[in-house]
Amino acid sequence: MPPAAGPEAALPVAHSQFGLLKQRRFLPFFNVQAINALNDNVFRQAIIGMLFWLQASDEQMALYASLAPAVFILPYFLFSGIAGQVAEKLEKHRLIRITTAMEIAIMLVAALGFMAQSLPLLLVALFCTGVQSTLFGPVKYSILPSVLRPEELTGGNGLVEMGTSMSILIGMIVGGLLFKLAGDQAPWVAGAAVVSLAVLGNLIARLIPRVDAGAPDLKINWNPVPESIRMLKLARKQLAVRNAVLGVSWFWFVGTVLTSQLPAYARVHLGGDETLYIFALALFSIGVGAGSLLCEKLSARTVEIGLVPLGAFGMSACILDLYFARTGVAPASGLDALGFLREAGSWRIVADLLGIGLFAGFFVVPLFALIQSRSPKHELSRVIAGLNIQNSGFIVLAAMSALAAQQLLGWSIPQVFLALAILNALVAIYIFTIVPEFLMRFLSWLLVRALYRLRIRGIEEHVPDEGPALLVCNHVSYMDALILAAAIPRPVRFVMYHRIFRIPVLRWIFRTARAIPIAGAKEDPALMQRAFDEVDRTLAEGELVAIFPEGRLTGDGEIAPFKPGLERILERRPVPVVPMALKGMWASMWSRNDSRMGRMRVPRRFRAHVEVVAEAPRDGGTATAAQLEARVRALRGGEA
Missing domain, CATH: 1.20.1250.20 (MFS general substrate transporter like domains)
Structure with a gap:
């Protein structure tokens, strides 16, 4: 059966996070969320600036300092349960336009508060800003997996966090300076600033392309208390x-x-x-x-x-x-x-x-x-x-x-x-x-980055973004699973020989990563059967499984014939098969190129250049061990 094309399949590829800033699927949304954070902080800091400008009493300053945080954060407790459902039911681009239109209305109230120099009216606007932020919050982060590929999620989130933190800083500086620099016209300038930013955000929001709802048939429960509890459980x-x-x-x-x-x-x-x-x-x-x-x-x-x-x-x-x-x-x-x-x-x-x-x-x-x-x-x-x-x-x-x-x-x-x-x-x-998965990933990340210089080709294009797939690769060193895990955006479960699985230090990493130990039929038939059953269950749940079909580490740098267990897996579950190859590992640490003591040395093999290559998935219903072995050999070329 051919690999299922997820919604990400049609997305253009951005090979750098900064490349996302040139693409319509990301740039308008990035600008809208940055302007939203900017305007929130211009507004809040301008209120403080107005109080100093009016030479407010210590009692008034203390009242605002006590009330403002509570007024802004209260809507998150009251309305997040409803906001999450609305963000799930409505198309995301439509909801962003609605919330930015709400911001215009709220900032018009804020502008009236500045011009009337009315703290109660400004606190009402601040509460409404909290409501608007409560509605915008769920869509702000849930939209990213719909418009980004899995390998772009970290870079996209990095840009959003960077944009948010810098917008907060700029907003606080601008908001704090408004009443210092504008003189007698400061209330009008502050009102015009927050309304203008709200209008700009709404105009840019109209450039966000269509992003479908996550659950369009969801029936909204307008009682926020049970829904808030339900969302915390989710x-x-x-x-x-x-x-x-x-x-x-x-x-x-x-x-x-x-x-x-x-x-x-x-x-x-x-x-x-x-x-x-x-x-x-x-x-x-x-x-x-x-x-x-x-x-x-x-x-x-x-x-x-x-x-x-x-x-x-x-x-x-x-x-x-x-x-x-x-x-x-x-x-x-x-x-x-x-x-x-x-x-x-x-x-x-x-x-x-x-x-x-x-x-x-x-x-x-x-x-x-x-x-x-x-x-x-x-x-x-x-x-x-x-x-x-x-x-x-x-x-x-x-x-x-x-x-x-x-x-x-x-x-x-x-x-x-x-x-x-x-x-x-x-x-x-x-x-x-x-x-322990967090710490396991940290240790494996440290090992891979410290010992190797990794180059990746074909992973983003050919490893499916969602759904099950079987990854097949040549087996060169004890570090192969960690190298592949570092190269593939999605979590992968590795099938590995049980003696490698039990290597000290690495054993904890492999067990935490939910690797599947396997043995030969003559060595431990019960363990082998459990491994095949676990592989089938994992593929049935839509996950990725990686195997080394040679069944052992190479002893001479060459690829050994693939074992028939590969075909046994595909007979039970004919999922797409992605051929992959490791290059450069034979000359690196932890291969059998050296004696046992030699593998522990640091010399020329330290920080070795290693490459992971993948090609388009093969139909699991027709692929054979011999065909896949030939494809892996071709991918590796003459470099072990």
Whole structure:
């Protein structure tokens, strides 16, 4: 039977994440979400600017500081259950146009609030902005798997996170300057700015091409309470997704604690004026943007959750160093950014703030990509809605925890950072203990990147984006499965000889990756039968299975005849078969090119150039072992 063509089959290929910015399937959506984040922050910061411009009393400032976060976040608790269903039922391009049209109406109310200098009216508009963000949130992330290929998810999410973080920063700067620079016309300028951005977002939203609904026949339950509970359960249905959702929410917890402390930290411990807080926030935002963009490069265009442990422990290390960099009050005061940079120890703090953001990008981008790739498409919007509910709870918890630590325990801001660094490490260890797949992918990612220089050809074009397929490849070294796993965007289950499966260190990686051990019929017929049954079950569930049909490592660099077990698999389940070849592995570490001790040496084979090549799938109903062996030989050519 021929390979089923998923909706991604007709998508143009972008060989770099920046190539997506030239394609209509991504660019209008990217611009809309960036403008939405920009306008939200221009609006919120302009309200604060207006209060200073009006020389509001301390009571009014305190009232706004208390009410504004609650007013904005309350809709996430109230309406996420409905928003997830709406995002699932409506065409996604249509919903984005509706929410951007809502934004125009809301910003017109905000403009009236600025012109009337009415805080109550501005708080009403802020609540409505929260409602609009609640509706936009599920479609913001659920649209990506519909318009991107699996190998583009990490890069696309990286661009979205970069665009969001930079838009937040620019919005805060612009919103804060409006009432400082516009003089007597500031209320009119602020109103015109937020309305203009809303209109621009709606105009660009009309350029987003059609994206079908995930579940057009879904019957909406307008009671938000049971639906919110149901969506939280959907987000926890699959173990890896559940813990990815927990990881994203924890990212918001850490980010909320850090950013909420930055204004006072910049003033008290860095000795800064009001501009130094923006500088510190800019460093964190630039770090997040850079880390988000680097994810695609580091992951080789796969959904590489191995970056998550690197991000988690990197964040803890940088937050911990930030504590030691400045534990007491600043020796000077009233410093602007340049004045701060001239102070002793300032560049260490700059590096820490950039590093926290950088590792935060490594942490959150693969988690979003995992949620999108492993959640059923007809449930993804509701999973994202459940994620938003949980995020909101973690944001509130973060704000309350930081306040309690300072008010009740008397902690300084650096001590809050120290506690956050330790807590972040403990939470990371907990997540990776519950789902060892994260740590397994990290170890395999480290091994592959440290030992080899990997080149990939034909994987994106020929390995199916969805549905079952059998991958067949030559077998050269003990690292072959890890090399292929690093090259293929989708999760793969490998069938491997049981003695290789039990190699120390690698054994834990293979078991966590759900590899399938197999033995020969004379060696252990029961194990062999269990392996064939598990392969068939895995293919029936629509997953990828990879086998090495030679049945053993090559002893001379040449391909051995393929075993008939390959045909036995296809007789039971005639799925598409993708021929693949490993090139360059014979001259690398861990092949049988050397003696047992020689394999452990580091010399010329360290960082060897290795290539993975794939060609178009073959019909599993007619393919034979001999034909597939010939195709793998041709792919490998003369290079072992």
